[in-house]
Amino acid sequence: MTEKTDNPVRAYSSRTPSWWAPILAILWKDVLLESRTREMVMPILVFSFLVIVVFNFVIDPKPALVTAVAPGVLWVAFTFAGMLGLNRTFSMEKEHGGIEGLMMCPVGRDLIYLGKMLGTFFFILVVELIMLPVFAAIFNLPLFEPGLWLITVLATFGFATVGATFSAMAVNTRAREILLPILFFPIAVPVIIAATEATRAVLAGDSFGDYSRWLQLMAGFDVVFVVIAALTFDFVLGE
């Protein structure tokens, strides 16, 4: 707040509010919280590393097998990592009544959704961008494939779009930790398929044109669900 006033709400509404300011404020709040508590990125990072290591023992990827199994291993690890991140998205708001604070903000619920969604997207993406080189090193795969990074961004955004909504729902239910994956996985199936297949194509050295349809599918998923989730988030939060 740059303006001096006793009432921050009035100060906010007296200006013409830009639609992105609340989104950035919520995103910044989450980044700040993470930088102080470190409850999200580090544990998820270690967890997804563990998943990759465990898979390495279970399937024993010999050099001839690596390109066949590596995409699957990578996306199982990333999906689970995303799952953990989504669990945190709203449970951390629930713990200290943060959700009530958010709901009292004089901004549209769609903007609250976008702020929380971008925060989740950002944290999961950070984990994945650190894990990609580790993964590439363990499986002796090419690291600097721009296609791989693009796939990761599109898929993670897709996870975050539906995931943030489901996270906000699951946090208010009984058995919330188990309910979130049950809601999330069936809806995320297209993204998981597309990301795995596109990764397989990249690692096999296919040209961009060969796997661009998977990218289009993920981009379509991202756009459709960010709109639907933003529109319906008002109903998820309730009064």
Place this chain on the structure above:
Amino acid sequence: MTGRLTLLGSSGVLMMLLLALIFLWVPTDIVLGISQRIFYFHVPMALVAFLAFGVVVVGSIGYLWKKSERMDALAYAAAEIGVLFTTLMLITGMLWAKPVWGVWWTWSPQLTTSLILWFIYTAYLMIRSYAPQGDQGARYGAVMGIIGFVDVPIVYMAAKWWRDVHPEAVVGPLADEGSLESKMVIAFLVGLLAFTTLFAYLLMERYTLRRQESLVERLRYSHV
């Protein structure tokens, strides 16, 4: 009440007629043989399941729009029946696939989508039973109903392309399109009618029950 009994009765009569047609009247398919007769159950159940999920999305949007509990009860009732018919469709499909394709299951786009459909609406029912009673659960269900409905075509497309990448040999011949004889068409239509009336009956019963459940719930909390 009489309307409901009429529905139940006509569904029962149509089922009997359908069984008689399937076992005594319809010619055996030249290519697929005797096992093809399960289609008169399998296909109508699949279509009724899709109809049920269509009702779920209509009820969900209606609930969010009008805040009418009736719409929510309609969506919930349809979701339960849709999951029931999807389960039966998957089971009858597997029973047919084993002798004809030689496998219980194959990841064709239709089968994959049907299974994911089953998962989506099972998740719908679970969020309904684990969410807090009343308004909140209804809102969660409605959002899940809408997201799930939009997701289905995307799942189908992904499964179709995925199938292109992983071709799988199907053992045995596939049904030739457009080879339905007129007797087969009649039996199929009877099946469709039988299952649609059954669906209508179940939907009305479950809808009424659901309304009564929420009434009981409200009465219980109004005395606390």
